[in-house]
Amino acid sequence: MKKLAAIGLALIMTAGLCIGCGSKEAPQASDPxxxxxxxxxxxxxxxxxxxxxxxxxxxxxxxxxTLLNTKSELQTQFEExxxxxxxxxxVTVEVNFTSDVVGTHLAGKxxxxxxxxxxxxxxxxxxxxxEYLADLSGEDWIxxxxxxxxxxxxxxxYSFPFTVEAVGLIYNADAIEKxxxxxxxxxxxxSIDQFEGLLKKLADGGMExxxxxxxxxxxxANHFFGQLYDQQGNSADGSIAFVDSLKSGETKLMDNARFNxxxxxFDLLKxxxxxxxxxLSADYDLNNSYLAEGQVxxxxxxxxxxxxxxxxxxxxxxPLPQKDTTDxxxxxxxxxxxxxxxxxxxxxxxxxxxxxxxxxxxxxxxEAGQTFMVDECSIIPxxxxxxxxxxxxxxxxxxxxINAGQSMYWxxxxxxxxxxxxxxxxxxxxxxxxKRDELASEIETYWQAQK
Amino acid sequence: xxRKHSFWYKTGTFLxxxxxxxFCFIMVLMVPFxxxxxxxxxxxxxxxxxxxFVGFGNYVxxxxxxxxxxxxxxxxxxxxxxxxxxxxxxxxxxxxVTSGVKxxxxxxxxxxxxxxxxxxxxxxxxxxxxxxxxxxxxxxxxIGIFSTSWLSDPDKALxxxxxxxxxxxxxxxxxxxxxxxxSVPKDLLEAARIDGCRQWQCTRFVTLPLMVSSFVVCLFxxxxxxxxxxxxxxSLTDGGPFNSTVMxxxxxxxxxxxxxxxxxxxxxxxxxxxxxxAISISQVMIGKKKEVSM
Numbered sequence: 001m002k003k004l005a006a007i008g009l010a011l012i013m014t015a016g017l018c019i020g021c022g023s024k025e026a027p028q029a030s031d032p033x034x035x036x037x038x039x040x041x042x043x044x045x046x047x048x049x050x051x052x053x054x055x056x057x058x059x060x061x062x063x064x065x066t067l068l069n070t071k072s073e074l075q076t077q078f079e080e081x082x083x084x085x086x087x088x089x090x091v092t093v094e095v096n097f098t099s100d101v102v103g104t105h106l107a108g109k110x111x112x113x114x115x116x117x118x119x120x121x122x123x124x125x126x127x128x129x130x131e132y133l134a135d136l137s138g139e140d141w142i143x144x145x146x147x148x149x150x151x152x153x154x155x156x157x158y159s160f161p162f163t164v165e166a167v168g169l170i171y172n173a174d175a176i177e178k179x180x181x182x183x184x185x186x187x188x189x190x191s192i193d194q195f196e197g198l199l200k201k202l203a204d205g206g207m208e209x210x211x212x213x214x215x216x217x218x219x220x221a222n223h224f225f226g227q228l229y230d231q232q233g234n235s236a237d238g239s240i241a242f243v244d245s246l247k248s249g250e251t252k253l254m255d256n257a258r259f260n261x262x263x264x265x266f267d268l269l270k271x272x273x274x275x276x277x278x279x280l281s282a283d284y285d286l287n288n289s290y291l292a293e294g295q296v297x298x299x300x301x302x303x304x305x306x307x308x309x310x311x312x313x314x315x316x317x318x319p320l321p322q323k324d325t326t327d328x329x330x331x332x333x334x335x336x337x338x339x340x341x342x343x344x345x346x347x348x349x350x351x352x353x354x355x356x357x358x359x360x361x362x363x364x365x366x367e368a369g370q371t372f373m374v375d376e377c378s379i380i381p382x383x384x385x386x387x388x389x390x391x392x393x394x395x396x397x398x399x400x401x402i403n404a405g406q407s408m409y410w411x412x413x414x415x416x417x418x419x420x421x422x423x424x425x426x427x428x429x430x431x432x433x434x435k436r437d438e439l440a441s442e443i444e445t446y447w448q449a450q451k
Numbered sequence: 452x453x454r455k456h457s458f459w460y461k462t463g464t465f466l467x468x469x470x471x472x473x474f475c476f477i478m479v480l481m482v483p484f485x486x487x488x489x490x491x492x493x494x495x496x497x498x499x500x501x502x503x504f505v506g507f508g509n510y511v512x513x514x515x516x517x518x519x520x521x522x523x524x525x526x527x528x529x530x531x532x533x534x535x536x537x538x539x540x541x542x543x544x545x546x547x548v549t550s551g552v553k554x555x556x557x558x559x560x561x562x563x564x565x566x567x568x569x570x571x572x573x574x575x576x577x578x579x580x581x582x583x584x585x586x587x588x589x590x591x592x593x594i595g596i597f598s599t600s601w602l603s604d605p606d607k608a609l610x611x612x613x614x615x616x617x618x619x620x621x622x623x624x625x626x627x628x629x630x631x632x633x634s635v636p637k638d639l640l641e642a643a644r645i646d647g648c649r650q651w652q653c654t655r656f657v658t659l660p661l662m663v664s665s666f667v668v669c670l671f672x673x674x675x676x677x678x679x680x681x682x683x684x685x686s687l688t689d690g691g692p693f694n695s696t697v698m699x700x701x702x703x704x705x706x707x708x709x710x711x712x713x714x715x716x717x718x719x720x721x722x723x724x725x726x727x728x729a730i731s732i733s734q735v736m737i738g739k740k741k742e743v744s745m
Contacts, residue, residue, distance in 0.1 A: 104708045107497045128498050128711065217691075280603030280692045281582040417710040424693035431603060431692060 161337030217423025316397030336410030545628030574686025631665030
């Protein structure tokens with residue numbers, strides 16, 4: 001009798017286990033949402049089987065799409081937007097976030113056959129993942145700027161440019177004006193001599209080290225050094241031709257005027273670096289606060305550095321002053337679409353893909369969508385139909401350059417390991433562990449190894 | 452009675468007890484391992500649905516990858532120094548907290564605590580200590596060695612890694628050594644003392660031989676953990692300064708996910724696995740021979 005009871009209990013427990021597994025898998029099989037549990041809590045228990053994706057889509061209202069946000073500073077805005085979007089359209093947008101490298105995160109998600117419907121990705125990811133992505137060539141927003149900033153591969157547009165960003169020298173005008181006593185106009189310091197004069201003046205006036213230089217490899221290699229690839233005739237073709245000539249070994253960096261000019265500017269920044277005594281222990285967040293609090297006047301970074309405003313709004317971004325001024329590189333700000341939305345076409349259902357496309361249209365053409373992008377996220381929109389002006393100082397400053405036609409093409413197709421490999425060479429140079437010719441030959445070696 | 456010895460009965464019993472564990476083991480270890488082996492023969496980029504077969508091409512590339520072998524060498528140096536320091540320190544700590552000092556339970560808990568903090572968080576804490584706290588103390592008190600961050604010098608960065616590793620693991624190994632020390636029968640020690648052994652002779656000739664198995668376990672654990680070190684490497688130095696502290700596991704990760712050469716990365720992981728297995732097995736074999744059975 002005891003034995004029977006024991007077996008019975010064991011059976012019940014095993015059954016419990018099986019049921020536990022079963023109900024967990026059911027929603028996942030029908031719905032590629034990664035956090036099915038969130039959805040489940042909103043529904044009565046045991047309702048899972050009935051509420052599969054097809055049943056919902058039949059009504060046309062309850063479609064659920066998942067979205068991956070990869071900009072940490074915008075996560076709150078995204079979540080609030082999703083709530084409003086559901087009220088307005090009835091479509092649930094589930095916002096996810098990763099601080100991982102986007103490509104790595106998505107590679108894992110695709111390997112698990114569980115990607116998001118809409119993903120906010122970096123430029124190179126669009127090329128890497130294109131076989132999975134939906135062709136967006138037929139969308140309305142293409143004609144309003146989507147073809148300029150979106151990524152076209154083999155004649156098809158695969159990405160929606162979410163934000164235009166600029167790379168350059170961020171300045172804290174308050175800090176400069178306090179010492180010089182006159183209004184700071186970035187245009188007056190476009191040549192390297194004028195700029196050096198200003199740095200000297202600041203140093204003499206009490207700000208001994210008026211520049212903050214990042215040590216992060218992505219900043220050094222992809223943004224600062226990346227200007228070498230950007231500033232090649234202000235066109236995609238010019239940059240591609242230059243990179244190709246690096247790969248073939250045709251271009252020798254030490255004889256290249258642009259390289260030398262760029263590194264001259266780098267040396268100048270290095271000389272006045274607040275982290276100068278130990279440049280490789282620089283910390284991104286500390287650099288941010290140095291600039292915000294006015295301990296330094298300049299920081300080479302990009303228009304995304306928005307944590308400064310609580311201290312001062314009198315800041316802006318300017319192109320890096322240089323010696324060699326071919327193509328007006330010292331007056332044109334490097335800018336381009338740095339984050340792109342893509343839609344999954346392999347695992348998302350046609351209804352979800354359509355809902356995702358509707359969402360992108362909403363961003364461009366609906367008042368609420370425009371407000372979300374421009375006012376709430378303070379990003380510079382890539383679309384010409386949007387007339388809203390960004391109010392955030394850095395973006396506004398960058399937008400001025402762009403609207404005035406003073407923007408420089410931003411070459412973003414650099415390989416994924418450029419940051420770590422070329423970045424290491426630049427860190428070596430920054431730390432004083434290598435000379436310019438060694439840096440040049442290391443970068444040349446890196447490119448020649450690329451296919 | 453006869454039924455109990457039949458093949459089916461035994462299989463049933465085995466599956467009943469070990470089945471779930473075996474299932475999990477196969478699913479999370481064996482299947483990925485075999486799949487990983489298959490991937491070493493492909494030129495997969497980690498993303499595409501298309502996995503082109505390339506034969507032994509990845510193995511050839513791996514043997515020509517100077518950066519990989521440099522990272523393996525670095526891992527060997529790091530592991531050798533760390534393993535020795537971890538075990539020496541752990542044994543001394545264990546000896547100390549079993550010798551009857553005041554508050555020894557408090558010390559035991561204290562030394563073990565670092566092990567409860569995850570490697571990532573620990574790395575970030577120590578990054579702050581090395582590049583901010585020590586530097587500001589160093590510049591205030593004019594101590595040359597601390598005036599610049601340890602993490603911006605290639606050699607010092609390696610030592611920073613070793614220091615943190617030792618700090619993290621010695622408490623854990625200490626627990627195993629405590630168990631070893633406690634398990635030595637008191638009557639043997641008493642007999643030795645009556646026979647005229649001094650304290651260190653008791654330790655050297657009675658305690659140590661009886662706790663060889665603790666050493667085998669601790670060495671095994673510390674060697675494998677050091678070889679596979681990734682989290683600390685990532686959060687403390689992130690391979691820097693200028694990729695000088697990229698250890699084998701990190702190199703494998705970067706190859707597979709940053710360079711997007713998954714096939715080669717996987718191949719290097721397999722090579723690392725083979726090296727690791729060879730070292731661990733020989734260590735355990737040598738250790739086992741020295742064990743004394745009572």
